[in-house]
Amino acid sequence: MADLSRVTGVSVPMIKFYLREGLLPSGERTSPNQARYGQEHVRRIMLVRAMADYAGLSIADIRDLLGHLDDPRHSLHDRLGHAQKTITPRREPGEGEEWAAATRGAEELIARHGWLHDSDSPAMRTLAGVLLTLEGLGYRGILDRLDEYAEAAARIAEADVASMAEEPNLERMVEVVVVGTSLGDALVAALRRVAQANVSARLLGEVLRDPACEEPGPGGPS
Amino acid sequence: MADLSRVTGVSVPMIKFYLREGLLPSGERTSPNQARYGQEHVRRIMLVRAMADYAGLSIADIRDLLGHLDDPRHSLHDRLGHAQKTITPRREPGEGEEWAAATRGAEELIARHGWLHDSDSPAMRTLAGVLLTLEGLGYRGILDRLDEYAEAAARIAEADVASMAEEPNLERMVEVVVVGTSLGDALVAALRRVAQANVSARLLGEVLRDPACEEPGPGGPS
Numbered sequence: 001m002a003d004l005s006r007v008t009g010v011s012v013p014m015i016k017f018y019l020r021e022g023l024l025p026s027g028e029r030t031s032p033n034q035a036r037y038g039q040e041h042v043r044r045i046m047l048v049r050a051m052a053d054y055a056g057l058s059i060a061d062i063r064d065l066l067g068h069l070d071d072p073r074h075s076l077h078d079r080l081g082h083a084q085k086t087i088t089p090r091r092e093p094g095e096g097e098e099w100a101a102a103t104r105g106a107e108e109l110i111a112r113h114g115w116l117h118d119s120d121s122p123a124m125r126t127l128a129g130v131l132l133t134l135e136g137l138g139y140r141g142i143l144d145r146l147d148e149y150a151e152a153a154a155r156i157a158e159a160d161v162a163s164m165a166e167e168p169n170l171e172r173m174v175e176v177v178v179v180g181t182s183l184g185d186a187l188v189a190a191l192r193r194v195a196q197a198n199v200s201a202r203l204l205g206e207v208l209r210d211p212a213c214e215e216p217g218p219g220g221p222s
Numbered sequence: 223m224a225d226l227s228r229v230t231g232v233s234v235p236m237i238k239f240y241l242r243e244g245l246l247p248s249g250e251r252t253s254p255n256q257a258r259y260g261q262e263h264v265r266r267i268m269l270v271r272a273m274a275d276y277a278g279l280s281i282a283d284i285r286d287l288l289g290h291l292d293d294p295r296h297s298l299h300d301r302l303g304h305a306q307k308t309i310t311p312r313r314e315p316g317e318g319e320e321w322a323a324a325t326r327g328a329e330e331l332i333a334r335h336g337w338l339h340d341s342d343s344p345a346m347r348t349l350a351g352v353l354l355t356l357e358g359l360g361y362r363g364i365l366d367r368l369d370e371y372a373e374a375a376a377r378i379a380e381a382d383v384a385s386m387a388e389e390p391n392l393e394r395m396v397e398v399v400v401v402g403t404s405l406g407d408a409l410v411a412a413l414r415r416v417a418q419a420n421v422s423a424r425l426l427g428e429v430l431r432d433p434a435c436e437e438p439g440p441g442g443p444s
Contacts, residue, residue, distance in 0.1 A: 009316070046358045054355070056278075088415070094231070115420035123415035130409045133276070136268045139402055141385025142409070149406075150413055152377040157417030159370040163363025164422075180361055181418075184371075185411050187352045187364070191372050192410070193310070193345035193403070195379030198337035200386075 001027075004037045008045045015045065021059055023048050023066060047179060055087050055182030069174060083178040088122040094132065102132035113150050160184060223249075226259045230267045237267065243281055245270050245288060269401060277309050277404030291396060305400040310344040316354065324354035335372050382406060 005012045018024040024044050027035030051057045051065065068074055068082045093099070106127040110117050117124065134143050142149075163180065167173045227234045240246040246266050249257030273279045273287065290296055290304045315321070328349040332339050339346065356365050364371075385402065389395045 009318075043359065046355065050355050050359065054352070096231075110416060115416060116423045117416050117419055121416070121419070123412045123419070126408065126412040127416065130276070130405055130412060133268065133272050134405060134409075137265065137272065137401065139385065139398060139405070141388040141398070142381070142402055142406065145381040145385060148381040149378060149409055150417075152374040152381075153410055153413035154417045154421075155374040155377075156371060156410075156414050157421045159364070159367040159374075160414070160418055161421040163361065163367060166363040176361060176363070179359065180364055181415070183352055183356060183361070184364065184414070185407070186348065187356075187371055188375055188378075188410060188414070189407050190345045190348040190352060191375035192378050192382070192406070194332060194337060194339050194343070194349065195372075195376045196382055196403075197339055197343070197345070199376075199379045199383040201338045 001035070001037065004041060004045070007042055008049070010045050010049060018045065018048060021063060023059070023063055047175070050179050050183060054186045055179070057086070061086055065178065069171070069178075079174050083174060085122075087178055087182055088126075093125055094129070098132060098135070099128070102128040102135065105131050105135075109146050109150060112147065113154065115154075156184070156188060223257070223259065226263060226267070229264055230271075232267050232271060240267065240270060243285060245281070245285055269397070272401050272405060276408045277401070279308070283308055287400065291393070291400075301396050305396055307344075309400055309404055310348075315347055316351070320354060320357070321350070324350040324357065327353050327357075331368050331372060334369065335376065337376075378406070378410060 001012055001015060004010075005015055008015075010018075015024070019026060024041060027037040027041065029035050048062055048066075051062045052059075057065065065083060065086050068079055071079075074082070094102070103124075106124055107119065109127075110124075131143070131146075160180065164173050164176045167176050223234055223237060226232075226237055230237075232240075237246070241248060246263060249259040249263065251257050270284055270288075273284045274281075279287070287305060287308050290301055293301075296304070316324070325346075328346055329341065331349075332346075353365070353368075382402065386395050386398045389398050
């Protein structure tokens, strides 16, 4: 178990916790105080960490998800659907005229790009919720650029699906959909922040500098 | 207060909680049992909701952030830096050969795209952490397409910075950086899921269908 901890970077007490919680199968017992752990234990621990760290799932969610992924009684279709539901934040549909307008806005955006979609999916509801909030806060700049965001998302989705299609079997594909989507969100969010810093350093270096700490430039505060 | 609740969609007990927690300034008292709330209260409530729902911030974080944004004693530069720290997940740098390799991988990716960046920023650390996890889980498909993800992130960042630059003043720019970045993550994540469904429906409809529920095709399970 000390070796397992060293290889995965997860502490021994945490590994014991995973074993107790049923997130990790027991090792092969070689003596009363020793067990042998293999490559599948290393991988499972990394999977649990990825789900907790990047998908932000609770231990209960992870147990439920792994139980479903492992259970041969469920069809792959069912496993995929269950997995997608677990990683997608549940948002209730809203009410009133503003919500209806945001839903129409989401539909129109997707229609402009000609995407096949399910109007009732959690992702479409989240999209409507984000549009409603952007509208409420008056962030016109973002609302005026929704097509640019949609084009970037389409490129990401093409890379996602192409990655998934290379996996050797359906079980791995389901895993990549679940863990890869969460890791992919974290990847895109991190790249976006690094890219923001680059763009703002190039274009807006002057604007973002603190006027109080700088020599005032032409037209700057005195 | 009932009007405020109706307009914002936030319940009266929740508004009272925000007032108690100092997230919302008091209304102008018009009688012992009545207070007048204005447009700035509506906006502040939507801002608190957006930070909680999309940035996933705790009440303590939101109070801290709003306190900083509101406090004229802090310079704008300081307010921006503080805000970015609050919304960026704290990740400790890792150890060992694998971490060093992941850090090099992140640096090389950014260098290929010629982005100005700070190697020690939280976003670069998150990027290295994601690459390490993708490597550990053997998701080659995603690792082989990092440049595609980076190009999409660059397009998103250009839209982000262009949106921010349109805001009328630095206070609003800081707000857009904080709330807009979190909302933007949610926007991109939602669009990505809708786009994934489109791409997989077009390319992989057959693969993703549950073999147990379908007529077996040529080469399918019998």
